[in-house]
Every structure is written in C-alpha cells, then in structure tokens.
Amino acid sequence: MSADRRFDATTTTTCGYCGVGCRLEAHARGGRIVSISPAEDGPANKGHTCLKGRFAHQYTRARDRLTAPLIRESGAFRIGSWDEALNRVAGEFLRIKAEHGADALAGLASSRATNEDCYVMQRLFRAVIGTHNIDNCSRVCHSPTSFALRKSLGLSGCTGSFDDIEAAQVLLIVGANPTAAHPVAGARMKQAALKGLKLVTADPRRIELADYGVLHCGMRPGTNAAFLNGLAHVIIRDGLTEEDFIAERTDGFEAVADLVADYTPVEVERITGIPAADLEDAAHIYGEADRASIAWGLGVTEQRYGSECVQMICNLALMTGKIGRPGCALMPLRGQNNVQGSSDMGALPDTFTAYRSVGDEATARLFEDRWGVKMGRERGMKMPEMLDAAVEGRIKAMWICGYDIAQSDPDVEHVVAALSNLEFLIVQEIFENETSSFAHVVLPAASFLEKSGTFTNAERRMQVVEAAAAPPGAAKTDLEIYKLVAERLGSELPYDGPEDVMAEIAEVTPHFAGVTYERMGRRGLQWPVAPDGTDSPILYTEHFELAGGKAHFAALPYKPPGDEATDELPLILVTGRRLEHYNVGTMTRRTGNLALFASDWLEIHPEDAEELGIASGDVVEVRSKNGRIEIEAQVTERIEPGHVFTAFHFPEVRTNLLVGPSADVNTSCPEYKVVAVSVEKTGVAERPPLAATVA
Amino acid sequence: MEVFVDGVRVEVEPGATALEAARLAGKWVPTLCFDDRMAPFGACRVCLVAIEGAAAPVASCTTICQEGMQIETTDERAQRIARNVAELVLSELPEPPAGHTELAEVVERLGVGEPRWHGTVHEAKHDARHPYLVFQHELCISCGRCVRACDEIQGAFALTATGRGFHSNVTAGLDSGFQESTCVSCGACADTCPTDAITERFLFELAEQGSE
Secondary structure, eight states: OTTOTTOSEEEEEEOSSSTTOOEEEEEEETTEEEEEEEOTTOTTTTTOOOHHHHHTTGGGGOTTOOOSOEEEETTEEEEOOHHHHHHHHHHHHHHHHHHHOGGGEEEEEOTTSOHHHHHHHHHIIIIIIOOOOEEEGGGGTTHHHHHHHHHHTSSSSOSSOTHHHHHOSEEEEESOOHHHHSHHHHHHHHHHHHTTOEEEEEOSBOOGGGGGSSEEEOOOTTOHHHHHHHHHHHHHHTTOSOHHHHHHHEEOHHHHHHHHTTOOHHHHHHHHOOOHHHHHHHHHHHHHOSSEEEEEOHHHHSSTTHHHHHHHHHHHHHHTTOSSSTTOOEEEOOSSTTHHHHHHTTOSSSBOGGGOBTTOHHHHHHHHHHHTOOOOSSOOOOHHHHHHHHHHTSOOEEEEESOOHHHHSSSHHHHHHHHHHOSEEEEEESSOOTTGGGOSEEEEBOOGGGOOEEEEOTTSEEEEEOOSSOOSTTOBOHHHHHHHHHHHTTOOOOOSSHHHHHHHHHHHOGGGTTOOHHHHTTTOEESSOOTTOOOOSSSOSSOOSSGGGOEEOOOOOOOOOSOOOOSSSOEEEEEEOOTTOOTTOTTGGGSTHHHHSOSOEEEEOHHHHHHHTOOTTEEEEEEOSSOEEEEEEEEOTTBOTTEEEEEOOOTTTOGGGSOOSOBOTTTOOBOTTOEEEEEEEEEEOOOOOOOOOOO | OEEEETTEEEEOOTTOBHHHHHHHTTOOOOOSSOOTTSOOOOOSOOSEEEETTOSSOEEGGGOBOOTTOEEESSOHHHHHHHHHHHHHHHHTSSSOOOTTSHHHHHHHHHTOOSOSOOOOOOOOOEEOOSSSEEEEGGGOOOOOHHHHHIIIIIOOOOEEEESOGGGOEEEETTTTOGGGTTOOOOOHHHHHOSSSSEEEHHHHHHHHTTOO
C-alpha cells in the first residue's frame, strides 16, 4: 500500500468502535483520513472489517467537532483558551476539595479511550486529587462479566481467543447479536457455521445467526438463569459431565447438582417459554461436543441477575471440562473497543491495575511508593452511587470523559437531576452531547484516529493504536489533558507519551510485566504477559487463578427480573444495537451510516401488532413505569410475541427514558434488557428525507 | 514436504498450492482472481507456472504441491500465455487501469503494452446510489473476487455474477443496487476488487477530481 500514490501516508492502528479489535490501515491525504482498509494480518479481523471501522470516519472532520475549550459564563458556553479552561478546572477542583474534601469529586473514564488514558486518569484521581471515586462506562455493560469470571475462574477476561470460533465444533451464543453489534466476529461465526460449526442461539430476538444455526431458543427476557440451570440439569441428568475435570480442577459441583435438580425441562419451559425438547437438544449439542465455546453479550449482563448468569455460564463449561483448551472458550463480547482495558487499567473505584483491591495492603503500598502519596484503603463510589451522591449533594464535581451518561444511562431523569445538581462538571469529548449541556467546562479531545496508545480487545489482546491524523484545532489527546490538569493541581505526571505510561503499567502489574510497544508490534499480546514477552491465548490450561488453583461452581437459583409484564404494561422492551450505528451514535450519526439507517423503530411481533392495531410505519407511544417515548413501529417476526425491541443510538428517541433504576445485584449494571411497557398507536410517520452524506 | 521453485528448495505443508510455494520462495507470480482470504478459484489464468512433467502450464493457485515437485515461475510459455490473457482483459476496458490497482501492477510487471486488439470496449456505467460504495461496471473483469468476498468473508450473499461472455459483470441483489440487496456495507468487495469496478465513494470522488 505504501506505493499507492493516492495516499500521503498509511498508518496501521486498531479500530475504536466495538470490542473485536480489528486492525486497520488508515490512509491519509493532505492530513485527512480518506480511506480505511483492514490490516491483512489483524489477528481478530484477518483482513476484514465492518462498515463502521472501514467507512464511518467522516465524523473526525465534521463541522461541529469540538476544536476549542468551551467555558460556561452566565448560563451559556463561550469559546475559551486552554489556559482559561485549565485555570477554571483547577480553581474549582481545589476549591471543592478544600471545602468538602477529595471524596466530593468523582471521575468517569471512558472505555473508548486508550489503556494509557484510563491508567493516567485513575492515577490522577487517586494520587493527585486523592479519591478512589473513579469508574468507567463498563459499569453499564460488562461489569457483571468481570465480577463473575473473577469469582468462578480468577481472571476478568475471555478464557480463549476469537480463533476458538473456528476451532470449536459447537458455539452457544446467549444474549448477543454478533452480526449487528460485533460484525467481524459475527462474520467469523457465520462463516464457521457455513463450514460446519453448530450454532445454538438463545435470545428473545431471532437474531440473524439463528438462521445459520442448528437450534434457536427464544426465551422470555430476564429468564436466562432458568435456561442456563436447565442446560446444567440435562447435562448432569444425562451423564454428559466430565467427572475427572470436576474432581481435579473444581470446587462446589455438588451444590450445583443439587440445585439444578429442580430445573427440569418442563419447569424451564414454564419459566422461559423455550420448548422442553429444545432445551434437551441444546444441552446435548453442547455437552456431547468435544470442543464447544460459549459467547455472550449484554443480553446476559444487563439484567438484575446478570453477574449470576455469567457464573452459571462458567458452571456449564466447568462441569463439561470445556475450558482451557482450543475450541473451548468462554467469550464475553465486549461492546466498546476498550471495555476490557479500561477496567484492567484500574479505572474502577475498588481496584488498581489487574483488579487488585485498593484495600489490599501490599498492592496499595506498591502504588503509594510508586506515586509518592498516601491513599485510603476504602473503595470509592461506583458510577450509580456517584449519581445518587450528586443528587444528595455529597458529590460536588465530576469529570466525565468520552461517556454520554445523559443519553446512554438508564433512568435519564435521575441522571439529569444529578448532573444539574453539580457545582462543577467537566466533560471531555469530541462533540457536544446530551451530557455536555450540563457542563461548566467542555474540553475538546482527540478521536481514536488522532491519538496513540493501546486498546485491549475482547480476547484480552493489547494492541497498538497509532495516530493517523492530527486532532482538529486546539483539541488535545486525553493524556495531554490529564498532564496539563495535574500540573495545575500541583503535580507532575512523568510521561512524555503513552509508551512511558505503559512502561509504568508493566512495572507495577505482574500481568502486564512483559508488555512493550515493540513486542505488541502488529499482532498485539494477550495478557497475562510474562516478563519475557510470552502471552496467553488460552487461560487456565493448567490451573485456575484462584486460591488452590481450583475453579468455583456457583449454585444460584433463577429469580424473576426487576420488572415484569402487567395488565397495564403488557410487553417487555429489550434494547440493543443496530449494525449501522454505535451506542449513542455521536460518531456514526455524523457519517454516511445515517443514510443507511436514518431513524430508529420499534420492532413488534405481528400477533401483538394486530391486537394493538399497529402497522409498520405507525408512530407509537411506548410507556414504562419510568417514562414515555414516541417512535415508529416495524412489524417483524425477528422478535418473539410479547416483546418489543429498539436501539438507543438516537438522542431524539431517548430510549433510556423508559429504563428504570433496576440493576445487577452485584455490580449495579443497569437492567436495560427487561422493561415492562405499553405500546399504543398515536399516528403515522412522515419520513423525513434521508440525510445527505457528510463529505 | 519439500518442493523446488525455480530450483530453490522450499518446505511446505501438505495441501499447499504451487502459488503458496512460489511465494514462500520469494517469487512473484501474477494473480488476478486470487485473494488469500478466500478459497482458490482458478478463473483468471494468469498465475500460470510450469510443472516438470506436466504437458502444459498450470494455474498455480489451484495446483497442489507434490513431494519433490519442480515449479518454474519464469517458464517462457507460461509467461506468454499469461501476457496474452492480461492483454485480452485490457482490450475490453475503455481506459487503462488506474495505477494503484492490482490489474495495473500485473500488466506492468508482465510487460503488456497497448492491446493489439481494438474491438468493442465496455461502456461506462456507474451506480453511486450507496453512501460508500460505487460500481464502475465497465471496469469489471469477471474475476469473481467481490462475489466470493461477499460470500466467503462476510457472508452477506449480496453480489452475483451476471451475463455471459463480453457481457459478464457483477450486480448487487436483483440488479437493484447495494442498498436494496442484502448488502451490509462491509466493503469487502471494494477491498478485494483488482480494478476498481467496485470502489469506495471517497476514493472514486478523489479520482474524479483528477487527483491521481
């Protein structure tokens, strides 16, 4: 490609959209990205990418990019200099800290940012400001996965690699729609299915991959636990367990065996709606395979008992010995490019890097010595706690980076109340968004194509990100911003660039001991990485990372979700992602993807539509206990009767007004996936003309 | 197993093709319909090599290595046929291929000049309805790479080969454009196309502005 005279420069980097971690070649001309193609040697994408990674880069040069700091003055924003913005930030932070203590401040790091950014932000909050009130947006997606994998197996990450898709004979996909939300992983699954991989899909929607699978289990939202315990029941009942593996490498199997004895296929059918015979088939397809993997997404985690369901997924792999070898991966599909890394890096209120507790004396001492400060041993606030505290006036200031909580978090009214009540809010962003409208200072940041560092993908692969263009105007990289703010707060952060940050991370974290940019090279490294650079495509080949080396079964019953259909609210809303868009749509809505998918709709089954007198194209009002929205309906058999589906990409739809405060019992991850609603026709949509492509 | 490419010994895995062996030996073999990401197709007939004992040159992308096989990448007859094939491909195009395309590289390295045959050439027919992907049907050489990329890399099954002989081409859906087909806009077709018959809209517009 270097000989391609259409381009001045080609930079190999890592995609900043979903957690698959495609390696990309970004081609620039005249300082602008004009084309992106997949890197042929990308380990996760193998020369492929999707319409987001390849095409949706025009947002980087959109006219409304933030190119200078914005400062609120008498109620409105004005453009300011960095000097003014930094003075305001430091002045307010120091004032609030002096008046109310450091714990009146809180920060949210971004799972879109690099590992180095997240590490430096948590250091800034812990060591410079003096509080553990730091969290990141994985709180609302995969925190239950992290919690459960650590409990059951030891490490918070995929147990294998994407290569296990092709190495497996069977792949069970629960609560995920990979061809839309993780398109390149989805394409690999589809191709593998066409070549003989047996796919079993389990989701309230008949996802595209169900059409290529051997069995689809369409369950009622919120009943994953019954389904998973039902699978365990059949596996144990029919002798599909691996006795030696259970005896040698695990603890706690008997309790699970006792518990799931009640989950007969007939009982599971009553709870989930999945025909008993299909449950039996699914258990046999998984249990009888020599090599089988399980992939799951937010359809498992974003529920009241999401973390427990991930523990139940671990149970299945442990009782059948399908872990720690090729083709037997437990594969959480991470929503954002750096969901894995932001948490690995310690941008969490309770842990330093690699999930080591802030209350652990030896670890805390290590960081205190490294940073030359004293720190508390009590954990800080999780994100929902920060918002509650802001409403109550205990949190006075927040710094939110690359995370539009006013659009993406549930219970929007509560979020708005929290943001409105802050004395001081910094929003660090590439565009103004719903959250920045509450800010006192908006700091213009670089997009992933304009910065360097590393992302960690869903298979624990740390991959190099390299700037392919310069940030626009006065926008700066997150790392530069943290350094400048720290300096104003009276503390020098000793990093000339992201490589210096990674050197420190490697030094203070045994799991990342051997990580260097040179070793990551073009293919990255899957952590843990030994001091000599040896990485770990497959975890737990010999032992589990828990005391005694044994994995823990978890005997957990099915419990009903936080919301239930009633006479007034008879349908269950599930939310998710569309292929063409990405989360709050800040980026994709500013690209040609908008011409491919211009406005959202509510999917509703023909039976429900008929009963409610709704046709495709009608505008409907959707009501929950929490709020109401209007949206166009689309009648489709992709969704099961009794359920409706939409995404949350469009601020004008404000889907999350409907989602209430119910959350995962262990991690506070919101229950986006089970919301009781009513749907009523209010009119007929007048489709606006498709938006013109932004050049 | 071991094979010899232009006399150089290389070690290959069982099932490797002569093309893979040649590349392992660091030899260039022209290809048009081949792409590492997809199964070999053997349609373009420019990846010809001579195999000791074979009556005629063979397509290296579909020839499986045998123990001790002698592969000649510089065989004069193979090169002459490949040149003629490339020249015939060029003779149908309304203009020489753009410099960055794989077809341009193959033509240049094979030393194919101005085609000797001045017959009918394809008429320009563009479809720019999609926000990212543009068809330039006149540049299609029917190598089938886009259709196979759509099937074998993405799995969208949106593209189809159409027509026969001189009228062979490629189409999305039932000739209804990308957006009305099952296309998921992944761009694998544009990525693999060796002639820009399917290309990216930005790059198409850059080229239209005469900036190449």
